[in-house]
Amino acid sequence: xxxxNQTIIITVVELILxxxxxxxxxxxxxxxxxxxxxxxxxxxxxxxxxxxxxxxNLILVNKWNEIPEDYEADIVDIENGYSIDSSAKEQLEAMxxxxxxxxxxxxxxxxxxxxxxxxxxxxxEAQPYLDQGMDEDEAYEKAGESVARPGTSExxxxxxVDIIDADYQVLDNKQEETATQQWLMKHCQDYGxxxxxxxxxxxxxxxxxxxxHYRYVGKKHxxxxxxxxxxxxxxxxxxxxxxxxxxxxx
Numbered sequence: 001x002x003x004x005n006q007t008i009i010i011t012v013v014e015l016i017l018x019x020x021x022x023x024x025x026x027x028x029x030x031x032x033x034x035x036x037x038x039x040x041x042x043x044x045x046x047x048x049x050x051x052x053x054x055x056x057n058l059i060l061v062n063k064w065n066e067i068p069e070d071y072e073a074d075i076v077d078i079e080n081g082y083s084i085d086s087s088a089k090e091q092l093e094a095m096x097x098x099x100x101x102x103x104x105x106x107x108x109x110x111x112x113x114x115x116x117x118x119x120x121x122x123x124x125e126a127q128p129y130l131d132q133g134m135d136e137d138e139a140y141e142k143a144g145e146s147v148a149r150p151g152t153s154e155x156x157x158x159x160x161v162d163i164i165d166a167d168y169q170v171l172d173n174k175q176e177e178t179a180t181q182q183w184l185m186k187h188c189q190d191y192g193x194x195x196x197x198x199x200x201x202x203x204x205x206x207x208x209x210x211x212x213h214y215r216y217v218g219k220k221h222x223x224x225x226x227x228x229x230x231x232x233x234x235x236x237x238x239x240x241x242x243x244x245x246x247x248x249x250x
Contacts, residue, residue, distance in 0.1 A: 049220060050243050053236075057087060057192075057218045059157060060236045063144060063206035066151045073158035075112050082111035085158030088192070088216035092161060095184070095191035104180040105166035109212075113155040122147050145208050159216045160196065176211035188214055189222040194232065201231040 052058050061067055074086040084092060099106045113121070122140070125147040129139035140149070147153075154160035164171070165178035175181050176199075185195055196215035197207045207213075215232065217225065225235050 045220075046242055047246070049224065050239050050246065052218070052221065053239055053243060056085070057159070057216060058221065058236065058239075059159070060232065061152055061154050061157055062233065063149060063152050067153075067156055071157065073112065073156075075158050078108065078111060080108050082108050082161075083158065084111045084161060085216070088159060088161075091191040091193070091216065091219075095188065095193060096163075098187065098191075099180060099183050102183050104183050106163050106180045106184070107166045107169065108161055109164050109169070109171075110155060110162035111160070112158040113153065115150055115156060118148070118150040118153050118156055122150055144206070145202070148207065154196065154213075154215055161193075161214050161216075162210075162212050163214060164212050171210070171212060173209060173211065181211050184214065185211070189226040190219070192216055192219040192222050194222050194225045196232060198229075198231055204233050205231050 126143035165180035197210040
Protein backbone atom coordinates (compact mmCIF):
# COMPACT_ATOMS: atom_id res chain seq x y z
CA UNK A 1 0.00 0.00 0.00
CA UNK A 2 2.83 2.38 0.97
CA UNK A 3 4.57 1.64 -2.31
CA UNK A 4 1.40 2.41 -4.28
CA ASN A 5 0.98 5.73 -2.43
CA GLN A 6 4.59 6.59 -3.09
CA THR A 7 4.07 5.85 -6.78
CA ILE A 8 1.01 8.13 -6.84
CA ILE A 9 2.98 10.93 -5.11
CA ILE A 10 5.82 10.58 -7.61
CA THR A 11 3.34 10.63 -10.48
CA VAL A 12 1.68 13.81 -9.16
CA VAL A 13 5.07 15.50 -8.69
CA GLU A 14 6.09 14.51 -12.21
CA LEU A 15 2.78 15.85 -13.55
CA ILE A 16 3.32 19.14 -11.73
CA LEU A 17 6.84 19.40 -13.14
CA UNK A 18 5.54 18.70 -16.63
CA UNK A 19 2.87 21.39 -16.27
CA UNK A 20 5.41 23.92 -14.93
CA UNK A 21 7.86 23.07 -17.71
CA UNK A 22 5.12 23.40 -20.34
CA UNK A 23 4.11 26.78 -18.91
CA UNK A 24 7.72 27.99 -18.97
CA UNK A 25 8.18 26.85 -22.55
CA UNK A 26 4.91 28.53 -23.55
CA UNK A 27 5.98 31.77 -21.84
CA UNK A 28 9.38 31.75 -23.55
CA UNK A 29 7.88 31.05 -26.96
CA UNK A 30 5.22 33.73 -26.48
CA UNK A 31 7.88 36.23 -25.41
CA UNK A 32 10.01 35.44 -28.45
CA UNK A 33 7.00 35.85 -30.72
CA UNK A 34 6.26 39.24 -29.19
CA UNK A 35 9.89 40.29 -29.53
CA UNK A 36 9.98 39.11 -33.15
CA UNK A 37 6.78 41.04 -33.85
CA UNK A 38 8.26 44.20 -32.33
CA UNK A 39 11.48 43.76 -34.30
CA UNK A 40 9.51 43.22 -37.49
CA UNK A 41 7.45 46.34 -36.82
CA UNK A 42 10.59 48.34 -36.07
CA UNK A 43 12.21 47.02 -39.23
CA UNK A 44 9.19 48.09 -41.26
CA UNK A 45 9.33 51.51 -39.64
CA UNK A 46 12.99 51.80 -40.54
CA UNK A 47 12.31 50.73 -44.09
CA UNK A 48 9.66 53.42 -44.43
CA UNK A 49 12.06 56.08 -43.21
CA UNK A 50 14.93 54.78 -45.32
CA UNK A 51 12.70 54.80 -48.40
CA UNK A 52 12.49 58.59 -48.10
CA UNK A 53 16.23 59.04 -48.63
CA UNK A 54 16.71 61.20 -51.68
CA UNK A 55 13.33 62.90 -51.35
CA UNK A 56 13.07 66.67 -51.00
CA ASN A 57 12.23 66.67 -47.29
CA LEU A 58 15.43 64.76 -46.45
CA ILE A 59 17.86 66.71 -48.62
CA LEU A 60 21.03 67.33 -46.60
CA VAL A 61 22.33 70.84 -47.12
CA ASN A 62 25.26 72.19 -45.11
CA LYS A 63 28.75 73.64 -45.64
CA TRP A 64 29.91 70.30 -47.05
CA ASN A 65 26.81 69.55 -49.14
CA GLU A 66 25.59 72.14 -51.63
CA ILE A 67 22.06 72.31 -52.96
CA PRO A 68 21.87 69.95 -55.98
CA GLU A 69 21.83 71.73 -59.33
CA ASP A 70 18.56 70.05 -60.30
CA TYR A 71 16.82 70.97 -57.04
CA GLU A 72 13.60 72.91 -57.49
CA ALA A 73 11.71 74.54 -54.65
CA ASP A 74 7.97 74.99 -55.07
CA ILE A 75 7.63 78.35 -53.35
CA VAL A 76 4.30 79.54 -51.92
CA ASP A 77 3.40 82.53 -49.76
CA ILE A 78 3.01 82.37 -45.99
CA GLU A 79 2.48 85.07 -43.36
CA ASN A 80 4.44 88.32 -42.96
CA GLY A 81 5.28 88.41 -46.65
CA TYR A 82 7.53 85.35 -46.47
CA SER A 83 7.51 82.20 -48.59
CA ILE A 84 8.28 78.51 -48.10
CA ASP A 85 8.21 75.28 -50.06
CA SER A 86 4.66 74.04 -50.58
CA SER A 87 5.47 70.72 -48.87
CA ALA A 88 5.93 72.53 -45.54
CA LYS A 89 3.22 75.20 -45.77
CA GLU A 90 0.26 73.35 -44.26
CA GLN A 91 2.20 71.98 -41.30
CA LEU A 92 3.94 75.31 -40.66
CA GLU A 93 0.62 77.10 -40.52
CA ALA A 94 -0.81 74.45 -38.19
CA MET A 95 2.23 74.73 -35.91
CA UNK A 96 2.04 78.52 -35.75
CA UNK A 97 -1.69 78.37 -34.96
CA UNK A 98 -1.21 75.79 -32.21
CA UNK A 99 1.65 77.78 -30.73
CA UNK A 100 -0.56 80.86 -30.54
CA UNK A 101 -3.44 78.90 -29.06
CA UNK A 102 -1.01 77.81 -26.33
CA UNK A 103 -0.61 81.47 -25.37
CA UNK A 104 2.66 82.16 -27.19
CA UNK A 105 3.38 84.90 -29.73
CA UNK A 106 5.57 83.43 -32.52
CA UNK A 107 6.82 85.64 -35.35
CA UNK A 108 8.40 84.41 -38.58
CA UNK A 109 11.46 86.54 -39.30
CA UNK A 110 12.93 84.58 -42.21
CA UNK A 111 11.96 81.74 -44.51
CA UNK A 112 12.75 81.15 -48.21
CA UNK A 113 15.64 83.21 -49.55
CA UNK A 114 16.81 83.70 -53.09
CA UNK A 115 20.43 82.96 -53.90
CA UNK A 116 21.14 86.68 -54.29
CA UNK A 117 19.66 87.40 -50.86
CA UNK A 118 21.87 84.73 -49.33
CA UNK A 119 24.93 86.25 -51.00
CA UNK A 120 24.05 89.65 -49.54
CA UNK A 121 23.57 88.27 -46.02
CA UNK A 122 26.79 86.26 -46.20
CA UNK A 123 28.85 89.24 -47.30
CA UNK A 124 27.26 91.45 -44.66
CA GLU A 125 28.17 88.91 -41.97
CA ALA A 126 31.77 88.72 -43.18
CA GLN A 127 32.33 92.48 -43.44
CA PRO A 128 32.99 93.17 -39.71
CA TYR A 129 35.69 90.48 -39.69
CA LEU A 130 37.26 91.99 -42.80
CA ASP A 131 37.14 95.42 -41.16
CA GLN A 132 39.10 93.98 -38.26
CA GLY A 133 41.85 93.04 -40.67
CA MET A 134 41.07 89.33 -40.76
CA ASP A 135 42.23 87.36 -43.79
CA GLU A 136 39.44 87.11 -46.40
CA ASP A 137 39.24 83.32 -46.34
CA GLU A 138 39.20 83.31 -42.54
CA ALA A 139 36.61 86.10 -42.43
CA TYR A 140 34.20 84.24 -44.70
CA GLU A 141 34.84 80.98 -42.87
CA LYS A 142 33.92 82.73 -39.63
CA ALA A 143 30.85 84.30 -41.23
CA GLY A 144 29.77 80.85 -42.38
CA GLU A 145 29.28 79.73 -38.78
CA SER A 146 26.18 81.89 -38.47
CA VAL A 147 25.17 82.61 -42.08
CA ALA A 148 25.45 79.71 -44.51
CA ARG A 149 27.59 80.16 -47.58
CA PRO A 150 25.40 80.86 -50.65
CA GLY A 151 24.37 77.56 -52.21
CA THR A 152 24.51 75.75 -48.86
CA SER A 153 21.59 77.38 -47.04
CA GLU A 154 18.42 75.52 -46.16
CA UNK A 155 16.60 78.82 -46.60
CA UNK A 156 17.41 78.64 -50.31
CA UNK A 157 15.67 75.25 -50.37
CA UNK A 158 12.50 76.71 -48.93
CA UNK A 159 12.49 74.11 -46.16
CA UNK A 160 13.67 76.29 -43.28
CA VAL A 161 11.98 78.98 -41.24
CA ASP A 162 13.29 81.25 -38.49
CA ILE A 163 10.75 81.86 -35.73
CA ILE A 164 11.21 84.24 -32.82
CA ASP A 165 9.13 85.42 -29.87
CA ALA A 166 7.37 88.74 -30.41
CA ASP A 167 8.53 89.85 -26.96
CA TYR A 168 12.19 89.10 -27.70
CA GLN A 169 13.13 89.68 -31.30
CA VAL A 170 16.85 89.04 -31.02
CA LEU A 171 18.69 86.15 -32.64
CA ASP A 172 20.83 84.97 -29.75
CA ASN A 173 20.88 82.13 -27.24
CA LYS A 174 18.42 83.88 -24.93
CA GLN A 175 15.79 83.13 -27.54
CA GLU A 176 15.62 79.61 -26.08
CA GLU A 177 14.27 81.06 -22.82
CA THR A 178 11.18 82.53 -24.46
CA ALA A 179 7.78 80.89 -24.18
CA THR A 180 7.62 80.56 -27.96
CA GLN A 181 10.87 78.63 -28.29
CA GLN A 182 10.14 76.40 -25.33
CA TRP A 183 6.83 75.45 -26.90
CA LEU A 184 8.32 74.97 -30.37
CA MET A 185 11.22 72.85 -29.15
CA LYS A 186 8.72 70.57 -27.42
CA HIS A 187 6.10 70.37 -30.16
CA CYS A 188 7.78 71.11 -33.51
CA GLN A 189 8.16 67.39 -34.22
CA ASP A 190 4.36 67.02 -34.13
CA TYR A 191 4.26 69.11 -37.29
CA GLY A 192 7.24 67.59 -39.08
CA UNK A 193 9.82 70.20 -38.04
CA UNK A 194 13.09 69.85 -36.15
CA UNK A 195 15.35 72.28 -34.35
CA UNK A 196 17.99 72.16 -37.07
CA UNK A 197 21.04 73.47 -35.20
CA UNK A 198 20.90 72.13 -31.62
CA UNK A 199 23.21 73.26 -28.85
CA UNK A 200 26.65 71.67 -28.76
CA UNK A 201 26.53 70.27 -32.30
CA UNK A 202 28.34 73.02 -34.26
CA UNK A 203 31.22 70.72 -35.18
CA UNK A 204 28.76 68.36 -36.88
CA UNK A 205 26.31 70.84 -38.39
CA UNK A 206 28.82 73.55 -39.26
CA UNK A 207 26.47 76.20 -37.81
CA UNK A 208 26.29 77.72 -34.34
CA UNK A 209 23.43 76.92 -31.98
CA UNK A 210 20.29 78.57 -33.36
CA UNK A 211 17.26 78.20 -31.09
CA UNK A 212 15.05 79.78 -33.75
CA HIS A 213 15.85 77.85 -36.95
CA TYR A 214 13.39 75.06 -37.77
CA ARG A 215 13.64 72.68 -40.70
CA TYR A 216 10.83 70.67 -42.27
CA VAL A 217 11.58 66.94 -42.64
CA GLY A 218 8.16 65.30 -42.20
CA LYS A 219 6.50 63.94 -39.07
CA LYS A 220 7.96 60.42 -38.89
CA HIS A 221 11.49 61.73 -39.35
CA UNK A 222 11.05 64.69 -37.02
CA UNK A 223 9.75 62.49 -34.22
CA UNK A 224 12.70 60.10 -34.48
CA UNK A 225 15.25 62.92 -34.63
CA UNK A 226 13.86 64.87 -31.70
CA UNK A 227 13.07 61.82 -29.55
CA UNK A 228 16.63 60.56 -29.99
CA UNK A 229 18.31 63.95 -29.55
CA UNK A 230 19.99 63.79 -32.96
CA UNK A 231 21.11 66.48 -35.33
CA UNK A 232 20.08 66.12 -38.96
CA UNK A 233 23.57 65.08 -40.11
CA UNK A 234 23.59 62.19 -37.62
CA UNK A 235 20.15 61.08 -38.74
CA UNK A 236 21.00 61.00 -42.44
CA UNK A 237 24.21 59.12 -41.69
CA UNK A 238 22.21 56.58 -39.67
CA UNK A 239 19.68 56.08 -42.46
CA UNK A 240 22.40 55.66 -45.07
CA UNK A 241 24.14 53.10 -42.88
CA UNK A 242 20.93 51.12 -42.40
CA UNK A 243 20.23 51.36 -46.13
CA UNK A 244 23.56 49.67 -46.86
CA UNK A 245 22.77 46.95 -44.33
CA UNK A 246 19.40 46.26 -45.95
CA UNK A 247 20.98 46.03 -49.40
CA UNK A 248 23.52 43.54 -48.08
CA UNK A 249 20.74 41.39 -46.63
CA UNK A 250 19.06 41.02 -50.01
